[in-house]
Amino acid sequence: xxxxxxxxxxxxxxxxxxxxxxxxxxxxxxxxxxxxxxxxxxxxxxxxxxxxxxxxxxxxxxxxxxxxxxxxxxxxxxxxxxxxxxxxxxxxxxxxxxxxxxxxxxxxxxxxxxxxxxxxxxxxxxxxxxxxxxxxxxxxxxxxxxxxxxxxxxxxxxxxxxxxxxxxxxxxxxxxxxxxxxxxxxxxxxxxxxxxxxxxxxxxxxxxxxxxxxxxxxxxxxxxxxxxxxxxxxxxxxxxxxxxxxxxxxxxxxxxxxxxxxxxxxxxxxxxxxxxxxxxxxxxxxxxxxxxxxxxxxxxxxxxxxxxxx
Numbered sequence: 001x002x003x004x005x006x007x008x009x010x011x012x013x014x015x016x017x018x019x020x021x022x023x024x025x026x027x028x029x030x031x032x033x034x035x036x037x038x039x040x041x042x043x044x045x046x047x048x049x050x051x052x053x054x055x056x057x058x059x060x061x062x063x064x065x066x067x068x069x070x071x072x073x074x075x076x077x078x079x080x081x082x083x084x085x086x087x088x089x090x091x092x093x094x095x096x097x098x099x100x101x102x103x104x105x106x107x108x109x110x111x112x113x114x115x116x117x118x119x120x121x122x123x124x125x126x127x128x129x130x131x132x133x134x135x136x137x138x139x140x141x142x143x144x145x146x147x148x149x150x151x152x153x154x155x156x157x158x159x160x161x162x163x164x165x166x167x168x169x170x171x172x173x174x175x176x177x178x179x180x181x182x183x184x185x186x187x188x189x190x191x192x193x194x195x196x197x198x199x200x201x202x203x204x205x206x207x208x209x210x211x212x213x214x215x216x217x218x219x220x221x222x223x224x225x226x227x228x229x230x231x232x233x234x235x236x237x238x239x240x241x242x243x244x245x246x247x248x249x250x251x252x253x254x255x256x257x258x259x260x261x262x263x264x265x266x267x268x269x270x271x272x273x274x275x276x277x278x279x280x281x282x283x284x285x286x287x288x289x290x291x292x293x294x295x296x297x298x299x300x301x302x303x304x305x306x307x308x309x310x
Contacts, residue, residue, distance in 0.1 A: 059111060
């Protein structure tokens, strides 16, 4: 792992605060083309032909392995395959190492394909978006899994790219309770170039959009589990020493860039009161990632841990 481009402290703080990192067009075109060749295409729509059956046939025929959960990620894909080559890219390997540590385990993967209106019309089905959901409803740990969403071709707004809501990863909810929400303040939609990767904390609320274009949209997801504590795996040389706490609320001007500034930047959906719970949880996550149980940002945990006043 020596020499990998690890995430900086500011990148890691952004992931802790927002639950995602995006790397645009980092997978070379030859790997993207190889991947699309390996997965193939769903046959053109025919009247009365069930889309689910055609999709199932595509999944069965794609050159993607059936990989058991718990397999070391390094052995999940055949050497020379598009997915193995993608995971070996230094920028990808460095981000994986920074987020989940050395030798993570494969959890599961899936080939997500959304279809244009013509496919649904021919099959007699309805073209709807995927419900908003959180994948880690049953996972209360401070530790977290990471999901890589790989976009092997360009995605336009009309193609209904993955939507996700930054900053939701630390708010545990029931997946079914989220299903009704399709639009939340601050949500993002993946509009991107070919070869873009989205690294998601496993708790981020997300869902697939409606494809209103004239071609299929393909996204491949890989979920991985850490095998060790996710402590100080990023480039800790970029950590700035923390002095005294910053002034808060009454400020005479903008604050300089810092880990604290990143961690304390609210999302548009935050409420003035319950949004503070997210700030507290961000500080707790940063303590875990840095191994510093005494760290605080803007006095959030210090005031809660004031045993002298107990």
